[in-house]
Amino acid sequence: MSNSSPPDRHRLGRRALVAAAATTFAMPATAATPDPAITTLPDWSQSLGDGVQAHPYGVPSPFEKHVIRRDVEWLTAGQQSSVNFTPIHALDGTITPNGLCFERHHSGVAAVDPDQHRLMIHGMVAKPVVLTMQDLKRLPRSNRIYFLECAANSGMEWRGAQLNGAQFTHGMIHNVQYTGVSLRSVFEALGIDPRAKWVMAEGADAAGLNRSIPLAKAMDDCMLAFAMNGEALRPEQGYPLRLVVPGWQGNMWVKWLRRLKIGDAPWETREETSKYTDLLADGRARRSTFVMDAKSVITSPSPQTAASPKGQMVISGIAWSGRGSVTRVDVSLDGGRNWQAARIDGPVQSLALVRFYADIDWNGQEMLLQSRAQDSTGYLQPSKNDLRKIRGVNSIYHNNGIQTWLLRGDGICENVEVS
Amino acid sequence: MTMLAAMCVNLSAAELPVGRPPLPAEIAAWDIDARPDGQGLPRGQGSVKQGETLYLERCAACHGEFGEGAGRWPELAGGVGTLAHERPFKTVGSYWPHATTAFDYIRRAMPFGQAQSLQSDEIYALVAFILNLNDIVKDDFVASQANLPTIKMPNAAGFYDDDRETAERGFWVATPCMTDCKPPARITGHASAVDVTPDSKTAPKME
Numbered sequence: 374m375s376n377s378s379p380p381d382r383h384r385l386g387r388r389a390l391v392a393a394a395a396t397t398f399a400m401p402a403t404a405a406t407p408d409p410a411i412t413t414l415p416d417w418s419q420s421l422g423d424g425v426q427a428h429p430y431g432v433p434s435p436f437e438k439h440v441i442r443r444d445v446e447w448l449t450a451g452q453q454s455s456v457n458f459t460p461i462h463a464l465d466g467t468i469t470p471n472g473l474c475f476e477r478h479h480s481g482v483a484a485v486d487p488d489q490h491r492l493m494i495h496g497m498v499a500k501p502v503v504l505t506m507q508d509l510k511r512l513p514r515s516n517r518i519y520f521l522e523c524a525a526n527s528g529m530e531w532r533g534a535q536l537n538g539a540q541f542t543h544g545m546i547h548n549v550q551y552t553g554v555s556l557r558s559v560f561e562a563l564g565i566d567p568r569a570k571w572v573m574a575e576g577a578d579a580a581g582l583n584r585s586i587p588l589a590k591a592m593d594d595c596m597l598a599f600a601m602n603g604e605a606l607r608p609e610q611g612y613p614l615r616l617v618v619p620g621w622q623g624n625m626w627v628k629w630l631r632r633l634k635i636g637d638a639p640w641e642t643r644e645e646t647s648k649y650t651d652l653l654a655d656g657r658a659r660r661s662t663f664v665m666d667a668k669s670v671i672t673s674p675s676p677q678t679a680a681s682p683k684g685q686m687v688i689s690g691i692a693w694s695g696r697g698s699v700t701r702v703d704v705s706l707d708g709g710r711n712w713q714a715a716r717i718d719g720p721v722q723s724l725a726l727v728r729f730y731a732d733i734d735w736n737g738q739e740m741l742l743q744s745r746a747q748d749s750t751g752y753l754q755p756s757k758n759d760l761r762k763i764r765g766v767n768s769i770y771h772n773n774g775i776q777t778w779l780l781r782g783d784g785i786c787e788n789v790e791v792s
Numbered sequence: 793m794t795m796l797a798a799m800c801v802n803l804s805a806a807e808l809p810v811g812r813p814p815l816p817a818e819i820a821a822w823d824i825d826a827r828p829d830g831q832g833l834p835r836g837q838g839s840v841k842q843g844e845t846l847y848l849e850r851c852a853a854c855h856g857e858f859g860e861g862a863g864r865w866p867e868l869a870g871g872v873g874t875l876a877h878e879r880p881f882k883t884v885g886s887y888w889p890h891a892t893t894a895f896d897y898i899r900r901a902m903p904f905g906q907a908q909s910l911q912s913d914e915i916y917a918l919v920a921f922i923l924n925l926n927d928i929v930k931d932d933f934v935a936s937q938a939n940l941p942t943i944k945m946p947n948a949a950g951f952y953d954d955d956r957e958t959a960e961r962g963f964w965v966a967t968p969c970m971t972d973c974k975p976p977a978r979i980t981g982h983a984s985a986v987d988v989t990p991d992s993k994t995a996p997k998m999e
Contacts, residue, residue: 652882
């Protein structure tokens with residue numbers, strides 16, 4: 374690990390906090406010469422633009438072309454069993470646009486014909502059933518907003534700061550509104566054997582990805598979802614049918630869902646033994662760590678965002694918890710020594726992501742930016758060091774430690790580790 | 793009353809109003825899972841020797857002749873005793889708690905890109921060979937529906953259920969600290985020093 378001179382603490386801690394608390398705005402600068410953006414007519418103000426059908430399915434402005442999912446090539450052997458990351462550094466609000474939701478596949482994106490797709494529910498049920506997509510769409514449905522986080526999100530950061538961007542350190546997350554059928558409503562009509570305790574969910578992709586889910590969770594809040602953000606699921610998110618397992622690790626949200634088998638014991642599949650178990654320092658591993666712990670990250674400023682000018686600044690970020698709702702988010706400007714409450718703006722719902730802001734007046738001194746979430750169970754997001762004390766550095770999964778960005782005097786952010 | 797009942801479908805009180813029972817042949821076509829207790833394992837068997845031939849043909853290009861992994865493809869053998877090391881090495885042999893899991897996984901997902909192309913006997917043989925690569929079974933071993941659930945894997949006792957709510961009890965805090973929570977923070981590491989972040993040149997183009 375390299376060393377660098379610590380930021381000037383005297384100016385940083387208290388003073389920055391006091392400045393941050395101020396709500397008055399400085400006087401705007403004055404202009405010496407007229408702004409050509411005002412005094413010359415741009416082309417778009419004179420000639421006609423595209424007609425209505427130029428983009429039958431709309432796309433972002435070409436000026437936003439950098440806002441895309443990206444992968445880290447060296448992470449995996451090929452693109453079919455791989456992952457890419459949501460550009461969280463460039464997004465705002467709480468809902469992730471469908472085309473930017475991160476992808477994780479184990480055998481590529483299955484190109485499923487919805488007319489040929491079936492869901493079979495069998496095993497320890499009195500009345501096994503086969504359902505078509507049309508059948509599912511004839512059942513009572515509901516709309517729910519949930520975050521989905523891959524358990525390996527931030528997994529590259531256990532040994533120290535590695536990837537210089539919120540997209541790469543925290544981008545295996547998205548938050549969308551699902552439309553679908555409550556799994557409980559279906560199960561209750563099938564006559565589940567009272568001795569049953571687990572459900573195996575299986576995908577129709579070439580990985581046939583399978584996971585065991587406690588029946589209690591299935592009967593609590595799981596959904597058979599066919600739409601996200603108002604339109605059909607994207608192929609890479611499991612079109613035409615995905616299991617929604619709110620608050621729990623993304624790998625369990627089986628995509629291209631073709632089968633649910635009810636049983637009395639977990640299957641201990643490859644995805645719940647070889648993977649998605651958390652190896653601790655003593656060589657033993659935790660299994661069934663389904664719930665995603667409370668977590669937050671500042672998305673702007675962050676290493677991929679443009680240089681921040683001195684003065685008025687919006688610190689913006691996201692927070693979530695798999696145990697309930699986010700009840701508070703605090704922001705620190707001095708690496709976790711002093712904290713101030715951030716402002717949560719937008720919907721606050723259980724098992725859904727929230728957006729927070731801290732509006733500050735930045736004096737141009739280096740800052741160590743952090744955010745810290747607390748959820749409705751009282752769980753407070755720990756520091757990375759506190760997490761490592763319990764978990765060691767080899768668990769890959771469930772790294773929800775507090776992230777630090779160094780905002781340098783030139784307005785650029787870096788991913789750093791702090792004491 | 794009857795009007796209302798017709799308007800509000802309460803599924804829990806009714807039969808599922810859609811769908812049909814699967815036929816036995818339909819269940820058989822999809823019912824490919826196998827559990828550690830042997831439930832779901834099909835009839836069949838395969839030897840280490842048969843497995844070796846198949847493995848060299850259909851698996852070794854990615855997983856290496858000895859399960860060492862070609863390039864960045866996953867390793868399947870080695871690493872026993874390394875789980876508490878600074879750099880643990882997790883494989884079927886060193887980490888997996890059950891041999892049946894290898895059967896379930898290979899049956900559904902391997903060879904990568906040619907899923908579900910292996911017969912039951914072939915899968916037993918491949919599992920036998922991978923266990924042999926890991927020194928868990930002898931060269932003359934024949935894997936079968938009967939013996940796969942009885943194989944003792946080296947790390948079978950290495951797992952325990954999620955205990956975060958007790959082991960990490962300290963992360964539940966009534967009143968978060970707001971001021972002077974720790975000594976002044978010192979930077980102990982920079983991502984830029986590692987420099988593994990993809991630069992924008994490697995980013996995909998958007999059409």
